[in-house]
Amino acid sequence: MLDKVLRIATRQSPLALWQAHYVKERLEACHAGLRVELVPMVTRGDVILDTPLAKVGGKGLFVKELEMALLENRADIAVHSMKDVPVEFPQGLGLVTICERDDPRDAFVSNKYDSLDALPAGSVVGTSSLRRQCQLAARRPDLVIRSLRGNVGTRLGKLDNGEYDAIILAVAGLKRLDLESRIRLALPPELSLPAVGQGAVGIECRLNDLRTRDLLAPLNHEETAMRVKAERAMNTRLEGGCQVPIGSYAELTEGELWLRALVGAPDGSQMVRGERRGPPHEAESLGISLAEELLNNGAREILAEVYQGEPPA
Numbered sequence: 001m002l003d004k005v006l007r008i009a010t011r012q013s014p015l016a017l018w019q020a021h022y023v024k025e026r027l028e029a030c031h032a033g034l035r036v037e038l039v040p041m042v043t044r045g046d047v048i049l050d051t052p053l054a055k056v057g058g059k060g061l062f063v064k065e066l067e068m069a070l071l072e073n074r075a076d077i078a079v080h081s082m083k084d085v086p087v088e089f090p091q092g093l094g095l096v097t098i099c100e101r102d103d104p105r106d107a108f109v110s111n112k113y114d115s116l117d118a119l120p121a122g123s124v125v126g127t128s129s130l131r132r133q134c135q136l137a138a139r140r141p142d143l144v145i146r147s148l149r150g151n152v153g154t155r156l157g158k159l160d161n162g163e164y165d166a167i168i169l170a171v172a173g174l175k176r177l178d179l180e181s182r183i184r185l186a187l188p189p190e191l192s193l194p195a196v197g198q199g200a201v202g203i204e205c206r207l208n209d210l211r212t213r214d215l216l217a218p219l220n221h222e223e224t225a226m227r228v229k230a231e232r233a234m235n236t237r238l239e240g241g242c243q244v245p246i247g248s249y250a251e252l253t254e255g256e257l258w259l260r261a262l263v264g265a266p267d268g269s270q271m272v273r274g275e276r277r278g279p280p281h282e283a284e285s286l287g288i289s290l291a292e293e294l295l296n297n298g299a300r301e302i303l304a305e306v307y308q309g310e311p312p313a
């Protein structure tokens, strides 16, 4: 039966393919007789590999082609790392499902050292994330932080050939690729506040495609959705559309949301932090009010400076 086929638009990086296969398997397990096909695509973000993302238009580069495929009915859903999903969607598309979150933490990866604190002065640490960079530099101003791009395998290769003493990657990505053994230390949120949505997989589709939305419904994880909603509300109130030095992380404990956030200068010289606690149904307003507090405490000036150097796309 043709209407029992569902098509997933996906990038072809090993991480993207893992996530697409994960959603395929979950959907097929929930719906007997449903056949799920992958539609592999190349995005601009996959092609431009040598320039810091902030300079070439930011995270949106990885999702535009997938969204075109949805709009032109060449695919039914797109599977994303929530961390890479821009704040706005094209007309007619939306994020309808967020799967259960995996480990949200950043990972310290090194062949020589056990932790950030064990690194000698002058050690070279690789990351292209302004968020990771500012938190690293704030704690260890004596380190040399160098840009590091490419997919997870490429980044590990650059560590292994000696270009870096250590690199920072997401725990979730390493676990998905069966590379958990490379993690020397999972950094607690106090040390490296995660990015919005880190560790969670989200699913986008055409909002008027009710058949697909019904099929996706059992994959939604309410607790993860609440947490990511608070994180994204915080980010949306701050962000101008390009890569930014912002951490935003929510936990849900005993029915209460605890949202922490930071905005920092990329060189770690300034850092504004804040937190909010409240009921989950106020996820969005908690995020917005925390963002406004940060803006009033200096984040406005920090972000203005970041955007001036690298204007949003």
Ligand SMILES: NCc1[nH]cc(CCC(=O)O)c1CC(=O)O
Pocket (backbone or CB within 6 Å): 081, 082, 083, 084, 152, 168, 169, 170, 171, 172, 173, 174, 197, 198, 199, 200, 201
């Ligand atoms: N920026 C790329 C990216 N997008 C999502 C993940 C990891 C998986 C996740 O956070 O869901 C990664 C790799 C990394 O940051 O190390």
